[in-house]
Amino acid sequence: MERTLYLNENKGLRVFRDGPSVWIREEGKAGRRIPARLVGRVVIIGNIKLEAGVITLFTDNDIPVTFLNYRGDVVAVAMPYNHHLPRHYEEQKKFLETEENIERFRSWIYSKRKETQLSVIKRISKRTAEIFSEKGFKEKDYKKFIDELKPSHLTEEKFKSVYGTVSNLFREMAIGCIVRADLDPHLGVYYRRHNFGFALDICHVLEAEIEIQTIQFLKIAKDKCQPKAEYIMKDSLGWLITKEGMRDIVHRFENRRKELQERVERLLDDVFELMRELRK
Numbered sequence: 001m002e003r004t005l006y007l008n009e010n011k012g013l014r015v016f017r018d019g020p021s022v023w024i025r026e027e028g029k030a031g032r033r034i035p036a037r038l039v040g041r042v043v044i045i046g047n048i049k050l051e052a053g054v055i056t057l058f059t060d061n062d063i064p065v066t067f068l069n070y071r072g073d074v075v076a077v078a079m080p081y082n083h084h085l086p087r088h089y090e091e092q093k094k095f096l097e098t099e100e101n102i103e104r105f106r107s108w109i110y111s112k113r114k115e116t117q118l119s120v121i122k123r124i125s126k127r128t129a130e131i132f133s134e135k136g137f138k139e140k141d142y143k144k145f146i147d148e149l150k151p152s153h154l155t156e157e158k159f160k161s162v163y164g165t166v167s168n169l170f171r172e173m174a175i176g177c178i179v180r181a182d183l184d185p186h187l188g189v190y191y192r193r194h195n196f197g198f199a200l201d202i203c204h205v206l207e208a209e210i211e212i213q214t215i216q217f218l219k220i221a222k223d224k225c226q227p228k229a230e231y232i233m234k235d236s237l238g239w240l241i242t243k244e245g246m247r248d249i250v251h252r253f254e255n256r257r258k259e260l261q262e263r264v265e266r267l268l269d270d271v272f273e274l275m276r277e278l279r280k
Contacts, residue, residue: 002038002039002040002041003038003039003040003041004039004040004041004042004043004254004257005022005034005039005041005042005043006043006045006250007024007042007043007044007045007048007050008045008046008243008246008247008250009045009046009047009048009243010026010243011027012026012027012028013025013026013027013048013049014026014049014050015048015049015050015051015054016050016051016053016054017051017053017054017057018033020035020036020037020057021033021034021035021036022034022036022054022057036057036058036061036063037061039058039063040063040176041063041064041066041172041173041176042058042063042064042065042066043065043066043068043169043172043250044065044066044067044068045068045069045070045246046068046069046070046243055078058078059078059079059080059081060080061080062080062179062180063080063176064077064078064079064080064172064175064176064179065077065078066078066168066171066172066175068165068168070165070240070241070242070243070246071161071164071237071238071239071240071241072160072161072162072163072164072165072168072241073164073168074168074171077172077175077196079175079179080179085184086179086182086183086184087182088181088182088183088184088272088275089183089184089187091275091278091279092183092184092187092198092271092275093187094275094278095187095189095274095275095278096187096189096192101278102189104274105189105190105274106189106190108270108274109189109190109201109204109205112205112267112270113204113205113207113208114137116205116206116207116208116209116263117137117142117208118132118133118137119208120208120209120211120212121142121145121208123212124149124212125145128145142208146208146211146212146215149212149215150215150218151215151218151219154218157238157239158218158232158234158239159214159218161232161238161239161240161241162214162217162218162232162239162241162249163210163211163214165241165246165249166210166213166214166217166249166253167203167210169249169250169253170203170206170209170210170253170260171196171199171200171203173257173260173261173264174199174202174203174206174264175196175199177202177261177264177265177268178198178199178202178268181268181272183198183268183271184198185197185198185199186198188200188201189201190204191204202264202267202268205267206260206263206264209256209260213249213252213253213256216252217231217245217248217249217252218232220248221245230242230244230245231244231245231248232245
């Protein structure tokens with residue numbers, strides 16, 4: 001599987017283009033050359049000094065480049081430019097042609113979202129998963145279960161900051177898969193008329209995975225009274241993830257990325273099957 005290249009803000013870090021590769025240089029360390037062909041995704045976090053040619057190297061190879069800050073915001077996404085529509089755009093657009101098609105896609109999202117929720121619940125409590133499987137469950141039942149896992153005295157603002165950071169990594173993964181499948185990442189149904197609407201549709205299905213990774217981070221995040229180990233802190237503008245915290249979030253995501261990416265690919269296979277059915 002192609003690797004994700006994470007470039008995290010660091011003093012003395014420089015990134016240059018070197019033919020078909022990038023050269024990463026950091027003060028006090030040996031430089032690293034990474035061929036673009038080995039990279040499947042690029043995430044740049046914070047303020048990095050790099051040549052513009054680094055960005056075009058990746059976009060020329062159909063690799064989106066996502067820029068994040070430490071507050072859980074996506075600052076920008078650099079996409080491969082092509083004035084032609086994605087190959088499957090017209091087929092994908094059929095989901096929006098009639099109310100029946102829209103409802104069909106929404107029902108598929110609802111079903112797959114519940115599958116993800118049940119999978120997450122099963123990893124935490126097999127007994128609860130068995131009860132939900134036997135008796136069925138609603139969104140409010142899942143919400144109650146997940147809320148009970150959150151640390152005590154957790155503010156909504158703090159949760160949203162971490163959730164935003166984690167969800168950005170999921171969205172970046174989804175965008176890459178969608179672009180490689182020659183689908184339109186903006187042509188959403190559940191998130192219709194949103195930028196990257198289709199990627200948001202996929203992330204809506206996977207939201208339980210985003211929530212559990214957010215909660216896991218918050219449970220291990222250290223107090224502000226331990227400055228050498230703090231993972232999240234608050235300033236005058238709100239909550240932000242520290243460099244150490246960002247490394248923890250990335251590490252947790254990467255530990256499950258292979259499985260999550262396979263899940264996204266299966267979801268896209270389902271979408272192609274739905275499109276074939278609409279052609280009949």
